[in-house]
Amino acid sequence: MTRLPSWLKTPIPDSKNYQRLKKDLRGLNLHTVCEEARCPNISDCWGGGDKAAATATIMLMGDTCTRGCRFCSVKTQRRPPPLDPHEPENTAEAISRWGLGYVVLTSVDRDDLADGGARHFAETVLKIKTKAPSILVECLTGDYMGDLEMVKLVARSGLDVYAHNVETVEALTPFVRDRRATFQQSLRVLDAAKQARPDLITKTSLMLGFGETDDQIADALRQLRAVNVDVVTFGQYMRPTKRHMAVHEYVTPDRFEMWRQKALEMGFLYCASGPLVRSSYKAGEAFIENVLKKRRAGGTVGAEPVEKKVPVDEFAR
Numbered sequence: 001m002t003r004l005p006s007w008l009k010t011p012i013p014d015s016k017n018y019q020r021l022k023k024d025l026r027g028l029n030l031h032t033v034c035e036e037a038r039c040p041n042i043s044d045c046w047g048g049g050d051k052a053a054a055t056a057t058i059m060l061m062g063d064t065c066t067r068g069c070r071f072c073s074v075k076t077q078r079r080p081p082p083l084d085p086h087e088p089e090n091t092a093e094a095i096s097r098w099g100l101g102y103v104v105l106t107s108v109d110r111d112d113l114a115d116g117g118a119r120h121f122a123e124t125v126l127k128i129k130t131k132a133p134s135i136l137v138e139c140l141t142g143d144y145m146g147d148l149e150m151v152k153l154v155a156r157s158g159l160d161v162y163a164h165n166v167e168t169v170e171a172l173t174p175f176v177r178d179r180r181a182t183f184q185q186s187l188r189v190l191d192a193a194k195q196a197r198p199d200l201i202t203k204t205s206l207m208l209g210f211g212e213t214d215d216q217i218a219d220a221l222r223q224l225r226a227v228n229v230d231v232v233t234f235g236q237y238m239r240p241t242k243r244h245m246a247v248h249e250y251v252t253p254d255r256f257e258m259w260r261q262k263a264l265e266m267g268f269l270y271c272a273s274g275p276l277v278r279s280s281y282k283a284g285e286a287f288i289e290n291v292l293k294k295r296r297a298g299g300t301v302g303a304e305p306v307e308k309k310v311p312v313d314e315f316a317r
Contacts, residue, residue: 057104057140058091060124061117065108079112083120092127095135102289103128104163106140111180116142118150122157129158136160136292138203143181143189151189152196160292161231162193163203166224169216176210176245183220191227199295201269201288203231208256210237211248217259225266231288234259234273251275 064080084090095103105124110117118141125137138161144150155162168176170183186204194202204224206217224232234256239247253275260273269291 060107088124088127092131096131102136104138109142116144125157148192151192155193155196161201164189165205169212169220201230205233207237208251230269235277236275
């Protein structure tokens with residue numbers, strides 16, 4: 001078994017803020033991808049000195065997915081429990097209670113639902129924006145089985161960033177993701193979101209360490225730029241349990257930095273790339289906050305990422 005490199009070791013979460021956020025989530029019957037996917041950054045993201053500095057990615061539509069990707073630890077079932085009709089309101093309540101400036105909503109895949117849960121997603125965004133119009137909302141969605149009308153519905157719901165992850169290079173997609181997901185279908189999702197609202201920031205993420213080649217990564221980036229994806233992130237694949245796909249290699253920080261530079265050279269607005277980076281990693285959010293704030297103010301978008309979370313009151317209108 002390959003030993004875990006030192007740069008991938010993270011602290012066990014036990015801060016007061018971590019415990020407080022966890023209590024809030026359980027009290028409102030909400031789930032987070034941070035917990036379900038066993039994210040290594042949970043101590044960092046949840047352990048801010050105050051709630052405004054913390055980041056949690058809310059997972060809508062329950063904690064059980066209808067797909068079975070080989071990299072993912074979220075539990076799977078053909079027919080999960082029905083949607084909680086109170087979830088959009090509870091999610092909006094939790095987010096307004098925390099006083100965050102930027103939130104990420106994601107979800108399990110619900111292929112058992114006629115619309116894939118798109119209307120539930122859109123209603124949640126609407127409730128959040130009604131309760132707190134200044135909050136910036138990123139939605140990390142599934143592919144809705146290729147139903148681009150549902151993609152457009154979510155894209156027009158009032159969100160600020162539309163994210164959908166290709167997860168890996170095209171050649172490895174059949175071995176890494178559920179067979180119902182394809183690289184080309186994911187490209188069509190990202191393209192449809194941008195076409196529905198050209199001002200949207202679109203975003204995707206790839207994991208490295210599955211055995212992908214440099215040529216395959218470069219090809220994936222070219223295809224993503226061809227549909228005008230703005231933001232890409234690279235992170236290390238971490239095997240959640242022995243039942244999941246084995247790690248082919250632990251990619252060094254230097255190689256992550258090389259891909260960050262290449263992505264920027266290819267025209268991506270921003271690229272977060274590193275062993276512990278995940279698709280909703282807060283460093284990327286801070287940059288996108290800055291971009292959106294400047295757009296709202298009618299200013300120009302800079303090329304440099306900001307280093308700190310932008311205070312919530314800077315977004316007040």
